[in-house]
Structures are given as structure tokens and as C-alpha cells.
Amino acid sequence: MCADTPEYKDTLNLPKTDFPMRAGLPKREPGWLDRWNQIDVYGKLRQKAADGSRQPFTLHDGPPYANGHLHIGHALNKTIKDMIVRSHQMMGFDARYVPGWDCHGLPIEWKIEEQYRKKGKNKDEVDVVDFRQECRAFADSWVDIQRDEFKRLGITGNWDKPYLTMDFHAEAVIAEEFMKFLMNGTLYQGSKPVMWSPVEKTALAEAEIEYHDHKSHTIWVPFSFAAASGDLAEARVVIWTTTPWTIPSNKAVAYNDKVAYGLYRVDATEEESWTKPGDLYIFADTLAEDALGKSRVTEFTRVRDVATSEFDGAILKHPFNGIDGAEGYWDYEVPMIDGDHVTDDAGTGFVHTAPSHGADDYECFVKRNWLDRMTHNVGEESEFLPHVPFFAGLRVLDHKGKEGKANNAVIAKLVEAGGIIARGRVTHSYPHSWRSKAPIIFRNTPQWFASVDREVGDGQDEMGKTIRERALNSIDQLVKWWPQTGRNRLYSMIESRPDWVLSRQRAWGVPLTCFIKKDTLPTAPDFLLRDPAVNARIVEAFDAEGADAWYAEGAKERFIGDAANADEYEQVFDVLDVWFDSGSTHSFVLRDREDGTEDGIADVYMEGTDQHRGWFHSSLLQACGTKGRAPYRNVVTHGFTLDEKGNKMSKSLGNTIVPEKVVQQYGADILRLWVAQTDYTADQRIGPEILKGTADSYRRLRNTMRFMLGSLADFTEADRVDPADMPELEQWVLHRLAELDHQVRKGYQSFDFNGVWQAVFNFATVDLSSFYFDIRKDVLYCDGNTDRAKAARTVLDILFHRLTTWLAPVLVFTMEEVWLERFPGDESSVHLVDIPETPADWLNEPLAAKWAQVRQARRVVTAALEVQRTDKVIGASLEAAPVVHVREDDMREALKSVSFDDICITSGISLTGDPMPAEAFRLPEVEGVGVVFEKAEGEKCQRCWKILPDVGQHAHPATCSRCNDALG
Template sequence: MTDSTETSRDYRETLFLPKTDFPMRANLPKREPDWIAHWNAINLYQKQRAAENAKGPWTLHDGPPYANGHIHMGTALNKILKDIINRSHQMLGHDANYVPGWDCHGLPIEWKVEEEFRGKGRQKDDVPGAEFRARCREYAAQWLDTQREEFKRLGVIGDWDNPYKTMNFQSEADICGELLKIAATGQLYRGSKPIMWSPVEQTALAEAEVEYQDKRATQIYVKFPVRAGLEDASVVIWTTTPWTIPANRAVSFSSVIKYGLYEVTEMEESEFEPWSKPGDKLIAADDLWPAVAKAGLIKSANRLQDVDASTLVLDHPLKDMEGADGKYDFPVPLLEGSHVTADAGTGFVHTAPSHGEDDYVVWISNQTKLEGLGIDPIVPMTLDNAGCYTDVMPTRFQGLDVIRTSGKKRGQDGKANGEVLKALVECGNLLARGIMMLRDAHSWRSKAPVIRRATPQWFISMSKDGLREKALKAIDETKFWPDRGRNRIGTMVADRPDWLISRQRNWGVPITLIVGPNGELHTERDDADAINARILAKVEEIGVDGWFDTPLEHFMPEDNAGWEKVTDILDVWFDSGSTHAFCLKRREDLPDRADLYLEGSDQHRGWFQSSLMESCAIYGEAPYKGVLTHGFVVDEKGLKMSKSLGNTMSPEDISKQFGAEIMRIWTASSDWANDLKIGKEIIQTSADAYRKLRNTLRYMIGALDGFDASETVDYADMPALEKWVLHRLSEITDAHEGLVRDHDHKRIFSTLFNFCTVDLSAFYFDIRKDALYCDPLDSTRRRACRTVMNEIFLRLTTWLAPIMSFTMEEVWQARFPSDDSSVHLELFRSCPDEWENRALAAQVESIRDFRTATQEAIEPSRKEGIIRSSLEASVTGPSNPELLKALSALNISRQEVYANPADPQDTLADYLIISDVTLSEKAESFTVEDLKGKSLYRKCERSWKYFQGDGDITPRDKAAVMAFDN
């Protein structure tokens, strides 16, 4: 060390350290609402619409959430993902106009309003329809406003002042108009085939409204006595719905199944007397006889002969019951059905055409045979809306409920099953009974079981006018993310039945049809256009009440004798399936077709499909060009979230504790194609990632303090390290647009996060801190670094803006403060062609590999406390041809001393952040020497580098101090 007694100067004032007021702590829960207020104050949505959008419109059409209840993590994920995608396309140069929407009609709202009226002592039937619907409208509006504010709190930008709502009068009129267009083409018809019916909700349900759950069910084997063909014998059937036996009208069989007549010879010993006995003659499929015998406690039997099922006619098993009233005296025919198999049961299928689709098809397909046997082919309406037996049944059964519709036992078996079993025993026609678990249809709203019930309903035909083929063609022409969605929706459309669109409720869009005395529709009349115009005008004027409360004569003033208005309402899926008509096609600021529909994966059978069906039925094409589906939100263990498990998280709680920004990072960094896990640890991981990114940007703001264009260094004059950074920016830019268009924000986020933490913080910034703090202000290296940092800043903030919308606004305003600007009005920047330099990048990687090896060699000395800073180290390492070639090509000196201290050029020691380095061809490994106390070295009091020479600071630092003092 020097012997000089000269008092050293405090050089801290001469260092060019980063300066910024940008806070290290984000305080997101408090600051985020301020940025929302800023966006509102500058009218960001309208500014985006007014911007020059060279690439034209790009539209994500919002799938409408239901206006009922607070948002949850699933809806938050959905809206955030949409916002990230919209903001990204806006910054690509499109007009990404986002119009949010809401689904406002339907049963859940109707139920809540019913509860309100019951709480005031008024039953639904006592409330005038107009008053009831008005309250439903108010209820939906209240929740819509609540959800709107909750979505805006997530940072979602859109036309919140003018959203679309299915309950807007104009929307209701447009929905009616879409229905009338379909009716005019003949694709709409009225039928009475069995459909899914919820006794609890007292309405028809579409397949999309049904879920399947395990349920305990009573299974029974029933004997149908042979009326003609084999007297004293009985055909045996098996069913898990005893209550459908009173509705039986036939038994189905298969011509490919071999049937036999079996005479019982011996019964099993049992605690109770079996319902069969020796001498009974039973008919069943040979392959299934062992199972039938076991169920009936039959120990042995003799097979007497083959049976030709087609020759038999049966009696109803309840024909002779007490109180039958002669209503089961009709013959029960054997009808061949393709649905009959020998996989389970008896090989015969009990057929109740009012309660099963296969049963219905078999029944109507044999109309001639039925009439020949003197059987009325009309399908009987055996249950009412509440799921109770009608007067079609004997008095004994009338009014009995199939499913309990109220009370603590709601959804459990009603009285019908028990009474039917009792009657079968009385008649001697119950062979066996038991309990089994099966997957049964339940309403996704009430969670109660649903039944199949034949009622008059309205359907859109899948075959009429080629709707199925149009839909399948449209699917082929649609882009899907992930691609497996194509097969999923395609299979559903290929196999789906006709679309059941009618519901028997109050709060919904009416089926605005007038039916004539012979079942004809008013859309078939010559004056149909005039009638339609009156209907639509009235609905547009006062909403759905315009149909319900306006006399028929207003719509059809002439030739109206025998004509009646339909009182059913539309399936809410028809409402939401029509959103493209009253949002996209009606608004002048939107295209007719959307570029993207985005919802959860369950919407392949819901909104995606109803929109596809509705649009193809009228316009012959899908309303979308692309469909993206995301998974469901589950907890950290992959379990479904539920209050009972205590594993739920709410968007509101996360916003209050961490900030909505952390949810946005979680959304962007998750794989939306599969179920998305969330929990405290996962949210904390997103918060940690946020802090690292914030620190990177904060450092750049400070390092760029006072930067202006006069400092800019031309690309040709830049050091190799800066050129390498610009090459990395070029690489990311090239990949970025493709990732945006592919909606792969997980890769975007991981790419940018790794760029910040690995390429910048751990490498580039780490190396350039010395130049930024200690080089003369006007050195080429320092100015080039700031020039490149500015380029990084301009790109990184815009790349991250769609994801970290709040923080990037804060970062942008910290450098470019303005009361009337926003980072969200910026566009993604392109890169000059010259920035791409793969050869240079490969050479820098060679040096980077050597740097990593050097750091690993130094680390043991650091851990042992021999050195505290890498600047205290002198390293000797093995040279290699690739490294030497890279140093030469990049003009990086192997000497530690700068040739021109006033304008330093990079040395290998600068890259390694050490004070001395020696490359040796003889060295096989690294050796590290501590420079502290070495007589030839002294520590620079300004940069802390160890150097050989006179004075207390290096020549480079002397030049910097001289420039500072002058």
C-alpha cells in the first residue's frame, strides 16, 4: 500500500449513482385504485379507440357472466386473461375494442326473487307477471353494477359505460328477431318427445344445464305376464326407475339376442319369502338368465324352449292392481329396438315413451303395428310440471310425486316409487328389488335429480336445412386453442339431438310465436312480416312485457280466430348464443364476426356451441374465427375449490392483501390450457416474481436519470456487450408478436422474467454498474450503456404492460410524467435489422461461460471469508481457442489497464468483475488469489478495484473525477 500521508478525498460525491424517487415498496392495494382513476380521468378507453390502428380491428367478444353474486377466482381469471389479450393486440397496432357483457335472464335470478316475495308473504302465483319481471330486472341490474366494479378493480379496460346486456330492451327485441328468422326457415318445430325436466325448477333443461352425479337408486326386476303366445309365462324386465312402470306401454327386444323360457324348480333359502316360487315360468335372455336367477333368489330352473319375442303380446304388470280403474287393460306389445343389448338387465327393456328417448323413438317408429293392435299411439302425458302423476293414471297414483321438490329432503325420491313397488307386490309381479349406485342426471343449478318427461316443447332441428353439417364445417374452419377443443366440440355437435329451446318459466325472453288452430305458425302467413314488425317494435319499446302483456289482437289484428300466443320463454343459452347479433352486428364500432371467443372449457357444450348453432342456423357460419378455452381454478393440491373444504380464495381478498397485479401475474404465468392451481404459496411466488421485476425496472429508472437524446451512441460505435443486449431485444421482438397472436402469455412472461433476472440483473447490469457509476460521464461506454438501457426500458415496459398494467403505468409515468398520457397508448416497438447479430451473440456466450466458471471458482473463497468481493480476487484460468477468438472479435482486452482512461474500452476483467485475470494455456483449472495486502496492489478508493500504480484511485477514476470537477 502507499506510504503517502496525503489525506484521501471522499469520492462518493463523484460517483454517478442511480437517482430515483420511484419507491421500492409497491403498496399495490393502495396505489392500484389511483391508476384506475388516472385511466378514467384521461378516458383511456376512448383514447385507444381514437388512436391510429394501422393493423385494423381485432375483436375478442365477451362471453357474458351471469349477473348474480360476487365474482370468484374463475371469473377473475377469465376477465384478466381477456384483458391481457386485448391490451396485447391493442399494442400490436390493432383497435382491440372490448365490449363487456352480461347474461341477465334465467332461473337463478328468478329463484332469488321468488324467495324475496315469499319472505314478504307473497307466493309467485300471487305476483303479477309484470311486477315479478320488473323485480328480476332490478335484481340483475344490482349485481351487474357490483360485478362491473369488481372487474374494473382487476384493471380490465373496456366500454364499461355501454356494456351489452341480454335484458336491454333492444337486446330482447333482437333475440326475438333471431328466433323469428329461424322460424321463417322452417327449422323450428314443436314436438312432445321426452326431454330433461327438473321437477324442482319446474322447467325443461338442455343437456348443457345437466351434470351427472352418483345417486342411490332402487333397481327392480318386474314380470310382465304374457297375454298371447305363451300363457302362464312372464317376460322379465329390469329398471332403476320404478316410478316409470305406471307409464309403461311396451317392452323392447332385440332380434339378435337369444331368449329362453325358464321354469323355476327350486328357490334359495332366505330370511324372507321370495316373490318367485317353483313352477313360475320366466322369459329372459339366455346370457343374462344367471344374473336374473340370482337376483330373484332362484336356485335352479329348467330351460324349456327358445322364445321368439316378436310373437308375444303382454299384459301390463299393474293390470289387476286394486284401484286400476281399468286403465291398464290395454295390450303391451313387444317392439324391436336397436338400443336393446345383453350387456345388463334381462335382455328386455321396459318402454315408457313419455320418459325415455329410446323408448319414444321405438314407440313412434311402430305406429302402424300399434294401430293394428288397437293401441292409441299418442304419447301419454303421465307427469305434470311438478313431477306428479296426472289423471292419465289410476286414481291411486294421481298426485304422487316422483321427486320431492321442497323441504329438507328436496331432491330425494317422492312417494311414487314406494306406491308402485307396493302395487307390484300386490299383483304378484315383482321378482326382485335392490339398491345400487349409478350416475344420474342432476340440474347444475338446483343439484336435484332431473327426469325425462314428454311435454310439448319447441326445438330447432339439427337436420332441417343442414344445420349439423353447417356447424361441423364451421368448426373445421375455426382456430382452436388448445387444438383439442376442435374434437371436443365437434363430437358434441355430431352427436347432439335437436336443440330444445323452450322453458316454462317467467324471467326470460319470450318465444314470440303465434300458433294457429292446426298448429301452423304465424311466420307461415302472408302477413308474417307485418306481424313480426309489431312484435319486435313492442318488445323494443318496453322489453319482454311487450309480448306478455299485449293482446294478441295488437300483433295479429286480422284473421286471428283460433290463434294463440306461445307463453314459453327461450332457453337462456339462446339468449347468450345471440350476443353476436345484438352486440357485434348491431354496434358500428365492432365487426360482424369476432376474432376470438374465450371462456372456460365447459363452454364447448355451452356458449361456444349455442353461439355456433344460432349463427349457423341464420347466417351459415360461426360467429367467431377462433376459440380459446381455459381450465378451472383449483387449489394447490388440484382439488376443486369449495367452502366446505376451506380452500377458497377470493379476488377481493387477494387484491386487499397483495394487489390485483399479483393476480394478473399469476394468470399470465399459468398454463391456461389446463386447470390452474392457486393458493397462498403460489400467490407468494407471483409476489416474489413481481418484486424482482419491480427492482429491475426501478434500477433502470435510476440509472437513466437525466438521460436525453444527446447522449445517444450510434450502433456502430457501441461496445460488444451493448450490441449483445440489442441482439437479445431483437430476438425477443421477433418471437413476441407470434406469442401474442398465439395467446401464449405464459411464454411471454417467462421470457421477459428470465431476460430481466438472468440476462439483465445477473449479467448485463452486474457488469455495467462499474461503468455507469465510475466512468467519465461522456465516455462512450457509459453513454452506450444508457442508450441501450433506454431501448430496454421502452420495450420492456410495453411488453409487460398488458400483464402488469398498474406497475408499468407507474414505471412509465416515473420517466415520462404526464397528466394526459399512458403506457397503454404506446405500441410495441420494432428493432433495426442491424441489431440481429447471431455471431456476436455466440461469442458473448463463450465469454459468459468463462465468467460462470470464474464465479464458481471464486465462490469457495467467498464462503470461507477469504474475500468478500470478487474485486478482491485475482484469477488465473485456462484459456481456450473459442474464448481467445471471442475476445479478439469483440475487441475485449486481456489487460486490466485501459488504453484511454478517459474513454475506457472493455477488458475481460470487466466482464468477470474481478481486478486481475490471467489466461494460461498450461492451466487446467482456476486458481484464485486474494489481492488484499499484496504489495503491488492497492484498492481504488472510488471504484474499489485493486490496481497497480500510484495514487488512491485508478487512472480511469482520475479522469472521471477530473471531468466531474470541471
């Protein structure tokens, strides 16, 4: 600039904003949390719907367990829920969210017992009510901690009044819901094998089980025939098992009609073998060679086929039959039975059947009505009971879950009795308690069950007469699944599941509030006391005093009252499975609270995929037993969180990501943005590099918002331009907004936050920052108060309101910051407004098609200029005035109609239909467009920096005509 040329910088309309480039989220977010609390944003939203103008929308919170700090799975889960609630609120619903906690059960009880053990204190010597109070206090302390941790993530909800399964009213309703099963005929006491934790001394549900590799004993055990004709009289049927300790409880041997069997003779053996030449054994043909090899048989002969008809009615002897010192304990008949569960994939083709210790075994006996043949040989610590010869007191697993002495003792006794031909070890997947991490056993024990196949006597038969029918019909007819694979998973589980084990032999929980008649069989009609007045007294007491009332002195007499002679009844002290607690939450949250739902049904349940066997599952069963249908309309499922390499997170591997650490380093909005960027329906990954990428995306978006704020600093309603009067470029932006508004709403309605984020982010960074803003900076900075500048600012205002509200459910803190930068005020908040309605007439497909051509041609020009910039021929695109050859007439006419030089940010441009010269720059993907580089002619305007022939010919020195007019 010449010395006598005025300084024109101050005459430009440059962006003005205090919105910082650096977010400083970790330090600033707590201030916004305090502000939301002070102005009571959640309460104001509820007041907004008080007139009934907004349709209620309720996401029912699956309760986390109140026993530890949050992990990354908690953060993912609660953030998705928050996005669902916030997005529906901003789409016009009254979106309520009541956070809740699961407070009863073994994990908390286990923690208190651990404290006792450290102090050398015996739990059994502590008064049960005192023990329960310690559990209550422990849970309460963690509720407070987790609540603050959830709030720090920006989760909105009724935090002052959450639901707790240990609240007195909740305990009363859980008991009331249980007694509905008592009254409708689905509750029964049965003796069947259940998954039992010897460490925790309680039955476990499938949802409380995880599978780990476990090394087990393997043994091959021959059973002699008690009576048989021909060569079978000397033969023995061989079974294979990985649980030697169950042999004393054997009651049958199973085979399968579809398996081919053969009679095999031992011809030669190694020197040390538990077989001898001439021995005859029966195996499945596909397994004989392997089994005989394990028995150290070196030569054998297949004598003949053995038809399964020969097993029909056959009776075997137990391996301990006739053994000295057993006083005939095992001298009973062992029938051969057919079973579909028998395969010839491994083992011998025969299955040792102990109905007290296996699900398939038990079902075989149920089918034959042989339940009177069940054994009760193993106690709650996995110890053989006193009546079992040889093994009394020996444990399968010790108090830490390590192998006890039972297996080796049984194997040794089999060797002594000649009842074993081979042994070994195998590593296989085996069920463990997910709390103690110790192996479990299957153990026959009296438990309380809810039948899934008995008719429910409540008259609510629209979805079916049994719990299973109601559940399966609800899955298909009443519920939408996101993703649909969730339907398939839960349906198959419900279709094949056994009856629900409701009882746990613990202390911290809601008791099974029922009474059983003394000296009466469980199958007798009067075994259970069913009396509405008794039930009502229990509910009333629990509501006032909590479930501890069940354990008070004289409770039995108090509750039974005059309904029966209390001396004739026993009080049940088992507690309910905690999945029954959480499965009942729909009753005391959705049904009973003012912020619940009219019909007690939630619009959405949203949890991880493990909850198909957990909360989704138990809620469905519980509600089908008491309401006759599913308690939800939509079920949304997320996957598990893995590290950056796709490995499961583990403290031992050192690859865990703690939400608190992420918040301290980046801020909660970055963690929330990570959630939005993932496809949560599958397993997702997180780690330092992924979070860096997330932070980079955040910075790019923040720059977009900062540009809008700066450009809107002086915008007033007087500047607003009607869309019909806007230039085509602005009308094209409005068209894109209309398209995007539909996409955003559809995405939020279908819980697709990844789709919403990608669409909005790409629009903000590609359509806006790299295209529209890039083009319109010149107009906004240099035009002054022209109609074109007013139209651009009007579009920026429209963009501002859409982008802030579209993204507020995701970036709750940042969009609040953006909003308050423009609309400060004591009561102002982006979270108190809705997404603006977008006029349908903004859609303009012909205009969009035209501008698609313009953008294609622009790509060729900018790519051609980039080559010149790289070669240092020019420093900026305004130094160019290229010649653009356009083959197609319609594209050429489109470019002529839109100030194509401004679109390409050049000082001039020449459009021609002449054939492209050989040196013309082309892009392979854009046919029919070529660019020949030419430098702009003229002088550089010292205000807008365009190079034009008329610069210096106006009143204001060194300006072009446009800048001269803008300066007045």
C-alpha cells in the first residue's frame, strides 16, 4: 500500500465476538451445571408442558448398581439416554427422565461381608435388621457419589427425586408385584437344579453368570448291565463326564436313537491300563477309537452294531453298586433313557445323567415324571451331605472357589471299585459368578419359581394366557427394536428359557412375602397362604417401615392376623432375585409417580446388549405376569466399549478408560461427542488417539460456530430478508437446511445419533465452512449494508438457531456457551427452546440440481488454482482470472447466471464453450470442464484485495467501484 493510501482495515465489517477459540471445557463446564441448577432448567421444561400441550415421552432408566465409581460403559449408557431425552424434548415432547438405582442384592451384601471378614466379624452373629441397615447405608453413599458423577457428564433429569429400589414405597410395590404371582397361580416351590454359587451361598440367575476357561477332570466310567441277554450281558456302557463329583448322584444313562453304536472288544493294552483283553464296551462309533485310546487300548475289534432298540428298557448298575462300606446306598436300578441332548461330537455317545445337577438331566426326569428319584447329596457350600457314604463333608469347591477334595475322592473310589477306564483333564468354557468370579455348580435345592408356562389367572389374555406367550407376542406385536437384532436375541431366549428362579438365600433384598403351611407338600392346593387381606397388610407395613418389617419380632402373627392360624404356617425368609426388583420398576416409577406415564408403559428402555438376558428380559417377564404385556414400546440396545485395539477393557491389562479422567483432560462434551460419533449399536472403541480425533472434530465445529457468532454481532431484525428475495446461493443454503432438518428429526426419532452428528458435522464443515462461508466472507466483510450482505446475515441467523438446537442434545455445554454468547440473560438457555420448524417451501430441487453443477465446476477451478499456488505462481486465488471451458450448454448457462468468479473467489473468470486446449486442467471425475490459468489484470484493491482494471479510478484511493460505494 502506498504511503498516501488510507488504512481501510477499520472500514471492513470483520467478525466481532468474545467467543474463545480454546474451549477450556474442564474448567468452564461446572459453571454451566451450577447455572442450570440455579435456574432449574429441568423444572422449567416440566412447567412448559403443564398445560398439556406437549405429548409425554418417557425413557425409563435401567438402574445402575449403587456400588462403585462410574466406568466408561456407564458414561456411554447414560449419555445415549440423555441424547434421547433431550432430542425428543427439543422436538416438541414433554421428555421426562427419572434416574434410578438398583440398591439390593448380593454385590452390596458381599461388600459388607468383606468388611466383616477384615474385622474378624461373623455375619451370622449380627442381627439381620442391623445387617440390612449397613447394606442400606452403603448403597445410599454410592448413590450420592454416582449422582454427582452422572451430573458432571451433563445428564439432565429429576436428580432431586430419583427412584431407588430400596425406598420404602419401592419395597412395598416390589412385594406387591411378587404377591400378584402368588395370587395368579404362577408361583410355586420346586426342587430342581439351579446355578449355585458355593462362595456366595445362593442361587444365581443366567444374567449373573459369565463364562471363563476352566480346567476340569475328565473320566470315562463303565456301567454294567443289571440284566441283559447275549453278549450284552458281559458288556459295559461307557459314559464320559467333566464333573466326577456328580457320579454319586447318577440316576440314569442317556443315549440317542440317531447315534450309531457299536460293541467293541479289547484285544491288547499297554502295560498299565484299567482295561484288559476280552473286555466288551459299547461306544458311539465316531468316538470309540478316541475313548479306547485314552484307555491305553492298543488293539481292539468292533464286534457288531448295537441297535438302540437293545437299550429300550435296559437297566444298568451304578459304578458303586455293591461296594463295601456303602450299605447298599447305590444298589438301585439305573435305567437307560433316550435323550435328544445326547450327541456323538465328544465323549462316548452316552450321557451320565444326574437330574439333581444338570438342566438336560432334570428335563429328562420331568418328562418321565420321575422327580421322586431326585437326590439331595450336595449342600450349600458344595459339600457332600452327611448321609453320603465315603464323601460326606468333602467339598467340590472351597470357600474361595478353588477345587476342593470331592472330585479326586470320587475318582479314587471309582478306581478302587473298578469303575473307571480312563481319566484326563480338559480346559473348557465354564460358568462363573460375575461377582465373585468363582466357578458355580448345578445343585438341586428347593427354590421359588415363577412358571412361564402355567396359565396366568388374571384375565389379561390379550397377549396370551401364559407368561411365555405374552412375552413372545409382546416382542413381535408391541415393541420396536433398535437394532432389530435385539428382537431376535430376546425372542430366542424367551422361547427356550426355563421357569424363573425368584429366590435367593441372602439377607439384603425384598423378602418373598409369603407363608407356607407346615407339613404340607408344595403341590397341595393349600400349601401357600393366599389372602388379599394378608397381602394388603404387608404392603401397608412396607410402605411405612420398609421391608425390614418382615424381620421384626411377631411379623408372622401381625401379617397373617385373623386370616388363618399363624402357628400352622412358616414364614419364608428368602429374598427376591434383584432382577425381580429392577424388573418391577415400571410399577413404582412409571405407574405411581407424577412424572410417570398414564398407562405405566415406557416409550423407551435403553441398555447394553447384555440386558437381553438382564433387565429387558426380567422386566418383560415381570410385566407379562402382572400387566399382561411388555412395559416398553421401544427397546434400544448398545454394544460394549473396547480399547483402541478392540480388546476388552481390563484393569490387569491397564487399558481402561475412566470417564472422570477424560472429563478432567478434555471436558464432558468431548466424551459426549465420542458417543455421538460411534455406532453404538455395535461394540465401540475408545482410547487416547480416538479421543484426540474427537477433540479435533470438536475444534473444527467450534470454529464454524465462532464464525457465525462474529458475523452476527450487529445483526438486527431490521436486517432480515425474506427468503424469496435472497440470492440463489442463500436459497440453496435454505434448501440444504430443509433437507437436513428432516434428516436430523428422523435420526433423533430413530435414536441414530451417529447419523445426526455426521450429517450436521459434514454440513457445517463442508457445505458451510469450506463453501458458503468461504464464498460469502467477501460480501460480509466488504459489502457494507447491501441487500446481499443482509441476506447472508439472515441466513447465518437461521443457521445459528438450527445448528445450536440440532447439536444441543449432544454438545450440551458448548451449545449453551454459543447460545449465551448471543442471547445472554438470567433465564436464557438453549435447553429451554425447541428445534425451530423449517418451512417446507425452502426445499427447491431444481435449484439444488443447478448448484450441484456449479459446485462441480468450482472444484475444477479451485484444483487448478491450487496447482498454481503450489508452484508459487500465485499466492492467493484473487490473483487469478482463469478461462473456464464448459462443454455442456446447460452447465455453462448456469455458471454465467451466478457470479462464478465470486463462487471461485477469483478476481475474474471467463466462461467459454470453445474446445478445451490440450494444456487445460481437468479433473477425471468432472467431465466437460477444463481450466486455463490466467492472471488477473489490473491493480489490487487495498480494501477487498481483488485485482481489477478499475482500481484507482474512484474517489477513494486504490479501491474498486464496489469498495468505493461501500465507503460512501
